[in-house]
Amino acid sequence: MTASTTRRTTAQKSRIAAVGAIAVAGALLLTACGDQTKSDDTKTSDSSKSSAPLANLLPADVKAKGTVKVGSDIAYAPVESTDASGKTVGIDPDIAEAIGKQLGVKFEFQNGKFADLIAGLAAKRYDIAMSAMTDTKDRQNGIDSDTKQKVGAGVDFVDYFTAxxxxxxxxxxxxxxxxxxxxxxxxxxxxxxxxxxxxxxxxxxxxxxxxxxxxxxxxxxxxxxxxxxxxxxxxxxxxxxxxxxxxxxxxxxxxxxxxxxxxxxxxGPYGIALAKGNDKLRDAVQAALKAIIKSGEYDKIIAKWGVEAGVNHDAKINGGS
Structure with a gap:
């Protein structure tokens, strides 16, 4: 799916360079009926804004390519796994799809080892990581939880579930x-x-x-x-x-x-992880998550997978401890 865009055509108010009565009649016809091309394009624009109301929040490069690459360890049902047809299914894919509709982009899940997902964000293999990842201060700050040594720049989280x-x-x-x-x-x-x-x-x-x-x-x-x-x-x-x-x-x-x-x-909270400095995409994802929480779509997804005990309506940034 490509990002929803509005393509306007230039109204052609004088198509025929003519003189006399024909030119006058043509001008009167345009005046009486209005600029039909412009009117149709306005409807298209309104429809686009309605179908992807938060598309304008995205970074220009993400909006242009129309996709968000999601790093995920797709072997963690019911959060994410593959069904019999090989399709990625679960809580995370459903929430990602709902967020994508708000932003007018498609979230494409790419399988990877859980231990490598944060490094994949730093290397820009993924735009986000969504894989039942607990939001912790160590991960936010790029600290190895075992040695307590600095190992990277860290990540930002948009929290969406609690487990x-x-x-x-x-x-x-x-x-x-x-x-x-x-x-x-x-x-x-x-x-x-x-x-x-x-x-x-x-x-x-x-x-x-x-x-x-x-x-x-x-x-x-x-x-x-x-x-x-x-x-x-x-x-x-x-x-x-x-x-x-x-x-x-x-x-x-x-x-x-x-x-x-x-x-x-x-x-603690699960978070959608993004590399530090990716503030615009982070804030767009947070806004879209808040929108599906407000609309009730988030609760329907959580109920579908029978995990209502994990509902998190706060949608905080870096709310983990």
């Missing part, structure tokens, strides 16, 4: 795990560079400091790989954001394979 982190296990094989403290001496699978990995590392240090056995952490490029490892009894548990854990429990063998243990923790 905590859950632990789940093979059904009927919880091994006494109810909280993160119960992981001491046990093993857990997590996706690389996620908040779950950060929490697992923090818990391992906590166990060691308390004189207990540490947590054995296995990280994987995607969450389904961590789940496969758990099903083969290679790890005792898996951690992921609550919507993903709940979806996996419900859809894995019709609920036969996994179960969530304990309550979700560390609830």
């Amino acid at each position: 905590g982190v859950s632990i789940y296990t093979n059904k009927g094989a919880t091994k006494g795990i109810k909280t993160w403290d119960d992981l001491c001496g046990k093993s857990i699978g997590v996706q690389t560079a996620t908040f779950s990995q950060d929490l697992a590392k923090a818990q391992a240090k906590k166990c060691t400091a308390a004189g207990k056995k540490t947590v054995k952490i296995e990280d994987f490029p995607t969450n389904p790989e961590a789940e496969t490892r758990m099903r083969s009894k290679g790890v005792d548990a898996v951690s992921a954001d609550f919507p993903i854990a709940a979806y996996s429990v419900k859809h894995s063998g019709d609920g036969k394979y996994f179960e969530i243990v304990g309550e979700q923790v560390e609830a």
Whole structure:
């Protein structure tokens, strides 16, 4: 889809260079009927503004190309995944499509490793990243959450959802795990560079400091790989954001394979990430998100995927902590 534009034609008020009665009659006809070409173009303009009311907020280059490249790890149902036909579906694609209609551009999802998405923004491979990414101060400031060292310029976030982190296990094989403290001496699978990995590392240090056995952490490029490892009894548990854990429990063998243990923790906002300095596109995305929240379309999308507990109507910039 290209950005909605208004193409005006120049009214041709004197088509025939003639003299005498014919010229007079032609002039009178234009006067009586008005400039029909201009009138039609005005209707087109109004229609364009109606179909993409916020298109004028976009940076000129984005508006010209008509697309926004979205970096995403498309293996995190129900936030984003592929259906049987290979189409990208989920909460993020639906919200992106609704935002795109407000701005008159198409959001094109491009699959990538979660750990590489922020670097992809810096390298301009993507315009935005939308991948169940928790908005944190470390990510905003380009800080490695493990070493606390500066590793990049950081990103800005437009917050659009709220989710905590859950632990789940093979059904009927919880091994006494109810909280993160119960992981001491046990093993857990997590996706690389996620908040779950950060929490697992923090818990391992906590166990060691308390004189207990540490947590054995296995990280994987995607969450389904961590789940496969758990099903083969290679790890005792898996951690992921609550919507993903709940979806996996419900859809894995019709609920036969996994179960969530304990309550979700560390609830925080998901953010649409943009490279620092991309302020105009950031503000346009925020304005479009606010528009679909106000219209009720956002709530319909959230309800469609059964994740009403994660509704976030604030649409803040860098609201994470």
